[in-house]
Amino acid sequence: MYRLIPLLLMPLAIIACGSRQSAGRGPTRAAADGPAAGEAASLPEDAPPAADGGGKSGLSDAQWRERLTPEQYRILREKGTERAFSGAYWDTTTAGVYGCAGCGQPLFVSDAKFESGCGWPSFFEPLAEGLIDEHVDTTLGMVRTELTCSRCGGHLGHVFDDGPEPTGLRYCINSVSIDLKPSDPPGGGAE
Numbered sequence: 001m002y003r004l005i006p007l008l009l010m011p012l013a014i015i016a017c018g019s020r021q022s023a024g025r026g027p028t029r030a031a032a033d034g035p036a037a038g039e040a041a042s043l044p045e046d047a048p049p050a051a052d053g054g055g056k057s058g059l060s061d062a063q064w065r066e067r068l069t070p071e072q073y074r075i076l077r078e079k080g081t082e083r084a085f086s087g088a089y090w091d092t093t094t095a096g097v098y099g100c101a102g103c104g105q106p107l108f109v110s111d112a113k114f115e116s117g118c119g120w121p122s123f124f125e126p127l128a129e130g131l132i133d134e135h136v137d138t139t140l141g142m143v144r145t146e147l148t149c150s151r152c153g154g155h156l157g158h159v160f161d162d163g164p165e166p167t168g169l170r171y172c173i174n175s176v177s178i179d180l181k182p183s184d185p186p187g188g189g190a191e
């Protein structure tokens, strides 16, 4: 048993030596590994991911994890759904523009928001054409139309055809997927 100890220690010594060596040659390794991590960390908050084209966002999975909260990541990037009546905006009536929580692209105006009673913020139309992509979603044994941000590909929610006039559509959106920019900042006017 005792004899084993030196034998066990030897590989450790070699490993330690090896890692010291590679640390010594660090610049090469750092140059190879460094930028990726550094880039994600230093990505400006409002830097829009590459427009359209290819993978939509241009950001890696790791970069998205860095930018988003775990809940935002689960819903925007993994197509999750927040619990009904749990989100920040399901009953909000504040005037303003709702932008994508992933990339900031404006998506809806409060004028198109209505009380649907479903527990998620609901709109009868997007702010403009081309902002939201639609996909057939056959998960959960249903055929639904999934909505994603046309700029970053983030999952927003689904659209149903039981909405009010003038469109008859209900864009059912996760609060987590959107950010409201109030048109009248609090304390900026009245009184």
Ligand SMILES: [Zn+2]
Residues within 6 Å of the ligand: 100, 101, 102, 103, 104, 105, 149, 150, 151, 152, 153, 154
């Ligand atoms: Zn987006």
